[in-house]
Amino acid sequence: MAKRAIFEDVATTERAAPTGGVIDGARRGSRGAVKRWLMLLFALILLIIPVGGMTRLTDSGLSITEWNLVTGTVPPLSEAAWESEFEKYRAIPEYQLQNRGMEMSEFKFIYWWEWGHRQLGRVIGLVFIVGFLGLLAMRKIPPGWTPRVLIVGVGIGAQGAIGWWMVSSGLTGSMLDVASYRLATHLGGAFALLSLIAWYLLSLSRTSGELISARRLAEPRLMTIATVLIGLTFAQILMGALVAGIDAGRNYIDWPLMAGGFTPPGMWELEPVWRNLFENDGTVQFFHRMLGYVLFAAIVWAFFVGKRSANRKTAVVFHGILAMAVVQMVLGIVTVMNSSPWHLAILHQFGAIVLIALTVRARHRAKYPLPQSVRT
Incomplete structure (x- = not known):
């Protein structure tokens, strides 16, 4: 056998530089897409909390006495429609025991606060549904994150149901406001959603590999x-x-x-x-x-x-x-x-x-x- 020089090259094939681990390579860019979507949801929930607070402080929460998920998006557009809504409000204890004699202009003020609060809730639900289905169709949800974001969706849906459960408590009997423990449940749900999304955003700001190393x-x-x-x-x-x-x-x-x-x-x-x-x-x-x-x-x-x-x-x-x-x-x-x-x-x-x-x-x-x- 011929002798080989100490510094003789054993191979001339060039190897590509490593581009990252398998975890971070899967669906590259998807973490950023989900993060931006969750940031929008975070901002909307951040907005709806003070809007809900103002709805409570202005005693507006009982001005709309029905829950119509689709038709409720359209406010009264005629004097007859306004009178119909006002008549429904006149039938509840808050009007009879506290606001008897209220003018139509005063009713419209509290009505718009509650209508705006409900509309913002609908927007949050729509942003979740459209964003989730779009990201799912484009395969932009990182591995393991589908169940996590679905928890957010379930929470948003539950908030809508809890909101109506809260409002319904003030429509009968001698209640002048919604039940305080139901209000606390509704607000607590909003803060829980906000905290969960904040945790997700912090995690999505770093790669999976970085999180594994940091732990x-x-x-x-x-x-x-x-x-x-x-x-x-x-x-x-x-x-x-x-x-x-x-x-x-x-x-x-x-x-x-x-x-x-x-x-x-x-x-x-x-x-x-x-x-x-x-x-x-x-x-x-x-x-x-x-x-x-x-x-x-x-x-x-x-x-x-x-x-x-x-x-x-x-x-x-x-x-x-x-x-x-x-x-x-x-x-x-x-x-x-x-x-x-x-x-x-x-x-x-x-x-x-x-x-x-x-x-x-x-x-x-x-x-x-x-x-x-x-x-x-």
Whole structure:
């Protein structure tokens, strides 16, 4: 056999540079398409929450007494149609016990708020259906993501059903508003959808390979803490919905006391006792305040734990949560001390959106830390 030189080339065939893993190569570009679609849904839900809040604050939610999914998209177009809608409203307790003598112009004002709220809900449903079917037809949904986005669709559909369940509670008997616990369920559903979509958007902002690599550096303790913060924030949002549902924020406008005492007078006067948790304005506002203190204390604790994270990009998220919590608490105090004017109430509600979004981001960051340099 002939001897071969040490530096002799053993092959001259050129190899193509690697272009990425199999996971990230499947349906390339599909993550971006789904992300843009979910961003639109996120923006629409972000919009409908304050619109729903204004619908409640203007006592407009019971102005439309029927649920017609298709024909309800067309508002009254003639005086006869307006009179027909007004006549239906005159038959419910809110008009008979509270708004008797209302003028047509006043009815039109509350009608347009509720109609706009329902139309925005329909738009959200339509954006989901068209987007999902289009992405499915173009094979633009990444592997494993079809069940995830379907959960969003189920949630949107459920919100429509819960919305009518909520409205129907105020159409009979002696109710002047919708049932507060149904309002809380409806608002809670919107915040749950917003949080879920936020999590999906954070995941879609990075490749599957990056997420798999990042998970090896996950911080389980911070994940648990962030989960606790999400739960407490969500519970506080539900309590806020109960406050809004019975206008509890417009009474007991002193702080830190309530009517001069730590607890409000007549805190357990309703029978049976459990009704006080939903219908007694002093009791509902008291627990909203107490849960706010608990949540703030938990956020301070999370801040001191989170700032010691080895990953500075993770630690900074907990700084943001604490800063927003301070703003939100001040907003809450100012709102109640001014008897909850609509502009402060809506601003306080928007603060809740920002706070829960930050807690969701904190949990995602703890589970999938962003890369940082060794020097950092």
